[in-house]
Amino acid sequence: MTGWFLQRLLQAVFVMLAMTLIVFIGISVIGDPVEVLISPDADQTERLRAIAAFGLDRPLWAQYLSFLNGALHGDLGRSFVYNEPALKVILQRMPATLELAFCAMILSTLIGIPLGLYAGLKPNAPMSRVIMTGSILGFSLPGFWVGLLLIMVFAVQLGWLPSGGRGETRELFGIGWSFLTLDGLQHLVLPALNLALFKISLVMRLVRAETREVIPQDFIRTARAKGLPERSVIFRHLLKNIMIPVVTIIGLEFGSVIAFSVVTETIFAWPGMGKLIIDSIHVLDRPMIVAYLMIIVLMFVVINLLVDCLYTALDPRVRLGK
Amino acid sequence: MTAPASTTEIASPPRATPLRRFMRAFASSKLAMGGLVVFSAIVLAAVFAPWISPQNPYDLMQLDILDGRLPPGSVSGTGMTYWLGTDDQGRDMLSAILYGLRISLAVGICSALLAAAVGTTLGLFAAYAGGRIETGLMRLVDLQLSFPTILIALMILAFLGKGIANVVLALVIVEWATYARTARASALIESRKEYIEAARAMGARPMRILFRHLLPNCLPPLMVIATVQIARAIALEATLSFLGLGVPVTEPSLGMLIANGYQYMLSGKFWISFYPGLALLATVVAINLIGDHLRDVLNPRRQDG
Numbered sequence: 052m053t054g055w056f057l058q059r060l061l062q063a064v065f066v067m068l069a070m071t072l073i074v075f076i077g078i079s080v081i082g083d084p085v086e087v088l089i090s091p092d093a094d095q096t097e098r099l100r101a102i103a104a105f106g107l108d109r110p111l112w113a114q115y116l117s118f119l120n121g122a123l124h125g126d127l128g129r130s131f132v133y134n135e136p137a138l139k140v141i142l143q144r145m146p147a148t149l150e151l152a153f154c155a156m157i158l159s160t161l162i163g164i165p166l167g168l169y170a171g172l173k174p175n176a177p178m179s180r181v182i183m184t185g186s187i188l189g190f191s192l193p194g195f196w197v198g199l200l201l202i203m204v205f206a207v208q209l210g211w212l213p214s215g216g217r218g219e220t221r222e223l224f225g226i227g228w229s230f231l232t233l234d235g236l237q238h239l240v241l242p243a244l245n246l247a248l249f250k251i252s253l254v255m256r257l258v259r260a261e262t263r264e265v266i267p268q269d270f271i272r273t274a275r276a277k278g279l280p281e282r283s284v285i286f287r288h289l290l291k292n293i294m295i296p297v298v299t300i301i302g303l304e305f306g307s308v309i310a311f312s313v314v315t316e317t318i319f320a321w322p323g324m325g326k327l328i329i330d331s332i333h334v335l336d337r338p339m340i341v342a343y344l345m346i347i348v349l350m351f352v353v354i355n356l357l358v359d360c361l362y363t364a365l366d367p368r369v370r371l372g373k
Numbered sequence: 374m375t376a377p378a379s380t381t382e383i384a385s386p387p388r389a390t391p392l393r394r395f396m397r398a399f400a401s402s403k404l405a406m407g408g409l410v411v412f413s414a415i416v417l418a419a420v421f422a423p424w425i426s427p428q429n430p431y432d433l434m435q436l437d438i439l440d441g442r443l444p445p446g447s448v449s450g451t452g453m454t455y456w457l458g459t460d461d462q463g464r465d466m467l468s469a470i471l472y473g474l475r476i477s478l479a480v481g482i483c484s485a486l487l488a489a490a491v492g493t494t495l496g497l498f499a500a501y502a503g504g505r506i507e508t509g510l511m512r513l514v515d516l517q518l519s520f521p522t523i524l525i526a527l528m529i530l531a532f533l534g535k536g537i538a539n540v541v542l543a544l545v546i547v548e549w550a551t552y553a554r555t556a557r558a559s560a561l562i563e564s565r566k567e568y569i570e571a572a573r574a575m576g577a578r579p580m581r582i583l584f585r586h587l588l589p590n591c592l593p594p595l596m597v598i599a600t601v602q603i604a605r606a607i608a609l610e611a612t613l614s615f616l617g618l619g620v621p622v623t624e625p626s627l628g629m630l631i632a633n634g635y636q637y638m639l640s641g642k643f644w645i646s647f648y649p650g651l652a653l654l655a656t657v658v659a660i661n662l663i664g665d666h667l668r669d670v671l672n673p674r675r676q677d678g
Contacts, residue, residue: 066516077532187665191658193608195615196631196650203643214639307521314523314612318635329616332531340531347524355519 128338171262492552
């Protein structure tokens with residue numbers, strides 16, 4: 052078990068290193084940092100001085116090493132726009148994104164699991180057909196367009212919910228959260244729903260498929276034969292068995308929810324790190340782009356590692372190293 | 374398509390060539406046929422856009438800024454009806470959508486096919502080469518597939534900047550891994566079969582075995598993926614263009630049109646964003662319906678006779 056964990060950890064570190072290399076190559080070799088860092092009306096001597104100041108005249112490997120050294124010390128450069136350490140700016144925006152992503156995941160499980168369970172238990176009911184067709188639509192609908200429709204219907208036409216922003220926030224652990232105020236919750240509903248839509252379809256289809264697979268098995272038949280009420284068959288025997296793949300997928304999808312929040316945050320003007328990166332790309336705020344990519348890669352590596360561990364803990368059959 | 378027609382066909386089978394058998398199996402789903410009809414219509418409309426659209430949306434001479442943001446069904450000063458309304462520059466939305474479809478489809482199809490070529494070649498090569506090369510390539514595939522597509526595309530476009538060629542490149546880099554994984558998996562299964570052994574025994578060169586013998590037999594699952602990936606590529610391109618990272622303003626795809634209308638949505642002028650989105654949705658759903666059914670038809674486990 053420890054050996055297995057160490058191996059995973061080593062893999063994660065390796066992935067992290069590979070990603071720093073890719074990001075570094077992307078920024079320094081494909082894009083021209085001189086172009087981005089130095090004002091175009093600078094004269095030749097000024098350019099050379101700036102190149103030396105940023106260390107861009109050194110060989111690439113030396114540049115990479117100092118980049119890596121900075122990254123290890125939490126120094127990913129200063130944002131040109133905010134004139135603050137890029138990492139700090141991103142960490143300030145992170146709670147908003149995490150809040151949105153968590154709400155979306157909660158929504159997708161709360162809606163997805165019951166619907167999927169129903170469709171799996173009664174595969175031929177007309178309602179199940181509706182659910183399954185709906186899930187195809189959920190996969191096909193372009194997420195950003197649905198966001199616009201949500202704004203159009205609920206914010207513009209009906210005027211029930213606000214169209215963007217975070218609303219009023221309340222402090223908890225020194226960070227402002229929207230879900231603690233009524234106004235904030237109202238602001239949270241539409242973006243969270245938008246972000247959750249795809250995941251609802253995913254969870255639903257997964258739960259349905261798992262249910263259909265588990266229902267014909269012997270232990271369910273035994274449970275029914277010994278006269279257990281259907282409720283307890285479903286909640287004690289069925290759900291417990293389908294939760295492993297569902298938890299895995301939900302965990303793995305958390306990263307993709309954070310990645311897709313780039314789109315949702317842009318639509319709903321949600322001040323998270325997704326909107327930040329899009330704005331930064333538009334103004335070519337290079338340290339910001341690097342910092343965002345490093346943070347998100349770190350997040351993914353950690354999530355993958357956690358899910359792996361959770362999976363092993365939940366299901367004794369997959370203890371890989373025996 | 375209809376039940377009586379297919380029974381007569383079965384009663385007197387002309388010659389059940391694989392293609393005919395495939396077509397009959399495909400026609401068995403009305404939903405998939407519907408998808409095919411819609412998709413064909415969309416492709417035709419896109420190809421013939423310069424001839425069928427009411428105006429050339431990018432010929433500034435034909436635009437009248439006074440006609441800006443007219444609701445659907447309005448009539449212009451010259452007597453032309455804007456069936457889907459106009460955008461902020463007085464551009465007929467129907468024409469803009471038809472022209473936008475050209476770009477969206479071209480980007481989606483090109484990138485899916487390019488990715489298919491790259492991914493399949495690498496996948497087959499990995500299966501054939503084995504050893505370190507195979508392990509290395511497949512590790513790369515695993516690594517890439519563990520990141521969401523939008524993030525990878527975002528990263529590439531952040532490095533390269535926007536532009537049609539860059540979007541296609543980003544989509545190819547995003548998509549090749551899926552093809553590589555599938556191609557390798559089916560190549561591994563196929564290469565254990567007798568006909569490959571026979572070809573090898575007859576002294577066929579590796580390249581010939583790979584592309585003449587293995588590739589055709591690995592095609593069915595790859596075709597399914599290619600179909601679905603076209604839809605995904607179109608949707609991803611639209612998303613990237615919506616974020617302002619995709620195609621340039623001079624070549625607006627559907628996503629760009631939707632982005633243009635976004636700012637007018639809040640004042641209730643929904644049509645500028647709504648109809649391009651509807652066109653995008655129709656395209657993606659049609660392709661997905663086709664892909665879904667192709668998967669059933671081409672799945673060897675479900676082929677019974």
